Amino acid sequence: MTTAARMSHCRFCNGALSIPFCDLGEMPLANAFVPLERGDAADPMFPLNAVVCERCYLVQLDHVVDATAIFSDYAYFSSFSSTWLAHAAAFTRDATARYGLGADSFVVEVASNDGYLLRNFVAAGVPCLGIEPAANVAAVAVASGVPTEVAFFGVDCARRIVAERGPAGLIVANNVLAHVPDVNDFVAGLAILAGSAGTVSIEAPHLLALMEQTQFDTIYHEHYAYWSLHAMRQVLAAHGLLVYGVEVLPTHGTSLRVLASADTSAGARYGRFALAAVEAAETAAGLGTPAPYRDFEPKVRAIVSAFRAWLDAERAAGRRVAAYGAAAKGNTFLNAARVTRDEIVCVADRNPVKQNTLLPGSHIPVVSPEALLAARPDDVLILPWNIASEIAGELRPVREWGGHLLVAVPDMRAV
Template sequence: MTHDFKLSVAEHRCRSCGSENLENFLDLGDTPLADRLVPEERRGEPELTFPLKVAFCKDCALVQITETVSPEILFADAYPYYSSFSPALLEHSRKNALGLIESRRLGPESLVVELASNDGYLLKNYVEAGIPALGIDPADGPAAAAEKIGVPTRCAFFTYDYALGLREEGIRADVIHGNNVLAHVADTNGFVAAIRLLLKDDGVAVIEAPYLAPLTEHCEFDTIYHEHLCYFSGVALDKLFRRHGLYLNRVEHLAIHGGSLRLYVEPVENVEASVKDLLAAETAQGLDGIDYFRGFSAKVDALKRDLVALLKDLKAQGKSIAAYGAAAKGATMINTAGVGRELVDFVVDRNVHKHGKYMPGQDIPILPVEALVERRPDYVLVLAWNFADEILAQQAEYRAGGGRFILPVPTPRIV
């Protein structure tokens, strides 16, 4: 297989402010791409691996990984993530859309744009309400799925030049959604500048991103993988947006994905108390300084040791173990902790696009969720722990038969 682009680039400057004043505080080794599931016909072939190191910028407080894998590899080659397979995420997104329709008084003359719109999981709520919507996503599979349910979607990467082209078409957005995409973009500044270009002067960008504070507090290290280039604090985000004539005016704390922020960003400065409180809390906590992060690596090592010890102990007792969630965070967990087929027999997932494939790096087969009841493993390691409540409720039959679940973070435990 040949490529006319570099597979990856080691970064020596901050992705936000350009400073070279970076300090590494976590090294997870060389790992395979978390979403690069292995099809049957490629089993046994060498897999691409890349360094996974995390650094802190001492000038703007942005936490970031130091290797950029080409987005053509990450997102455009049979990308397997489809948002609509999670009922909890669908409900979360629906409430978000309906709230904005009401608060922004959106109607037939409005336009809502989503960046990284995936399979139309969010924008379909606007379409159903008669509000014009446009999705932009580089993955052809999810983009086609969105079109199939009536969500107009352009299959492309959202860049500054692409936003310029949309403006030349007369396209400006009243609302721009960007859920779990800002961290995925290699050209962080270009992406934010493009949002400003596409947004109407009285519009709002509503952006969701995993929050750095719970990641470190709860040792959610498995949310670190090559697709996630940045790990955001309010301090770092505020500086990033202001650089491009945008203002973080309001913030909401969300429980989803282990703890996230919903950011309301506008071209006019009108900073609410929620943002001031967030920035003050981060300063008090120390999220704006490197000292806060220097002990994180030891916490990660302890969690991995404890998890492997638990799994080995159960195996020594003759217990069978499966896992739930062939998600990117699961790939980071099993590869960095060294959890292979000697400990986990199979992984289940609701996403039909993943069935029949294998987890990257560890060759663990991915089966439909029904396999839990059919095969009755004694324990199930919840790799998709961010949806643990949904999973445990969904698997009432398995639990009623005596099945137990293992939650890996913040400390491995059996429930």
């Protein structure tokens, strides 16, 4: 039984969560795809309300849905994405050169998934260890030769690793910080594992991009927190880790790679990259003040209203609308707009695990891209706006029969 617990105070600093950001109301879990035979039952719904701490300005959800229910059998395999594999290989090459990693080093990746990144270190002869909470995903990593422990990372796990192997020279935590319910236990664990000289390398979608491009559909129950450099450096500093460098990455609609260490000379040795530029951009956007956070939800409401008006006009004109991309992001969008299966005929996705299921909430059937084309919709809404042009290439036949390809975020527009 999945439960949701209300948080009244900041998960990091215990400040009041008094600044509103984006309240999407009661929503189903964005990755809880529904088997066809359960199509007539209502999905469990939980509050999805992002708020801001008035002290540290960490954007976070004010309800926590039980993490074990979400992650223990997580079905996302990183190796399904070729872009992501190339990103991981490039990271390994750069990090090996920058930190001089070799046979005497020790690299740990937290939330190591199916070993998509660490396999590069294994191939380079750098000793490494993955920590992954989803047993089925960790088993894939072990089978491919990547040493992996099944565990939720935190202080206890870090102490155990240090006792057995000593501190790590590099700790990688990519796209995991948003998923961590107890951020202090997690970051304290990173600090213990890094010791006095190791680097912690954290990648997270950048809150500033989310705000500037109104990427509200990246808000869902599995993302407990949304990170600015402003908030992240406070959390790291509280556990003795100083941010010495920042890189800006194009992944997930702009992410930050934040480099931190207890060693105060690390910035001089390894480089500061875009640290000053990101700081300046966040200050210019007012991320250390309440105003830009309060201004966000009205922009979300405008996007949802514009989309509803378009969809209603399509139906009134007798046009059949389909969608592409059965991912969490699309589900947040469709459910925020309260779209039903009567309004969108189907959603296509290339992942066979998702085909022949129903989207959570809207219960729109998930089909193959070929089945979408066979249904000959008049117009297709592309839900993953970050890869819209790539998908538009796949949907070229829709244009040939006079249909339109559109995205709805950050506003309704043709692709």
